[in-house]
Amino acid sequence: MRTPSWISQHLAALRALLVLTVLTGIAYPLVITGLAQAPGLRDKANGSVVEADGRPVGSLLIGQAFTDADGNPVPKYFQSRPSASGYSLDATSASNLGPESVQDTLGDPALKDSPDGDGGKQALLTQVCARSKAVGELEGVDGRRPYCTADGLGAVLRVFYTDGMSGKVTRAVSVNQACPATPFLAVYQGVAVECGKFGEDYGKGVLVPVRGDAPEQSAVPADAVTASASGIDPHISVEYARLQAKRVAAARNLPLDRVDDLIDEYTTGRALGFMGEPAVNVLDLNLALDRV
Known part of the structure; x- marks a missing residue:
């Protein structure tokens, strides 16, 4: 009696499944595991x-x-x-943050005591500035870096001009220093600098990082203030x-x-x-x- 074709196809598929399971699911892992336990490889293979x-x-x-x-x-x-x-x-x-990450997201003052946080988020620049300040204090060296404020934030202004991107300065805001902080710069091009306010839209202002008077080469090395890719x-x-x-x-x-x-x-x-x-x-x- 001839076996129906659909049964033959299912039996062939089953045989293929069993053979591949033995080869790739049992034999191959055992061989690789055995090789990994060879002298010189064992320690790294085991973590x-x-x-x-x-x-x-x-x-x-x-x-x-x-x-x-x-x-x-x-x-x-x-x-x-x-x-x-x-x-x-x-x-x-x-962190997936790059060199253009310079403006923080200010937190909601009403949520400052919330266990879930105030919703604020630090830009890469502020993270670097804060870490450099902390390492400097811990090691007893000058932790200042260019474009950082004395309180460990990114020294960044949003500057508003009469003609959008140019013209006379009408307003300047230290966007990373939340009120009631005293701005790191009192005056910018004749205009008093304001502290940043939660919820206010500064998007029409031009981002202006301010270098400050920090030394060109910080005493705190780069790997002390930046995280690795992993x-x-x-x-x-x-x-x-x-x-x-x-x-x-x-x-x-x-x-x-x-x-x-x-x-x-x-x-x-x-x-x-x-x-x-x-x-x-x-x-x-x-x-x-x-x-x-």
Whole structure:
């Protein structure tokens, strides 16, 4: 008796399903897993997990915060670079903000005590300014940067002209400094500068970043104020590590030379000898300090 064609087709499909399931769902994963456990690959394949006192404390591949319960930096530890994702593995990401992100969204003063926040949002410029100010205060250096106010906001005006984009200045607003703040600049081209007000539309004004008198080269390096693309970069620059060395040495009662030597020891070179820059793995360095 001849098998109906539709049954033959279903049996062929079933055989193909079983063969492909064995090959791609069982054999292939087992082979790859076996290769990943080979010497030289095992640690990275397993997440490069680091243990201290018999318990896992992190991964050499994943950045983490070295802060207390209130989010303040722990003085005896080197700090990682900022993270747009809060070092979360569930939502690794960048902020997606670019160089044109200079004007903040002011929060609603009526919601300042709300657990959900006031609806305000910082532009990239203000984030950089605030981080640089905080790092400068923590490390005891000048954290000023160009286009930043003294209170750690983007130094940006919305300037209104008689002819739209040109002409005589009729109004100037420091849009990132919410009232009742005192504007970072008292007068702009003969017009008194106002503080920003929530809900007011300044879209017709021209955005004018003001450089200020900060030095051209800030004492706070770029990776101390900018997040990585993934949000979980485990490394910092050698420059940022050197900046933190004095604080860490003082907190641990160690000679500064000893801390500098550890920075040198845990500095990795450029990938393949030419890609990227030398960097320091923060977790590796902090664990080495704990062993001293």
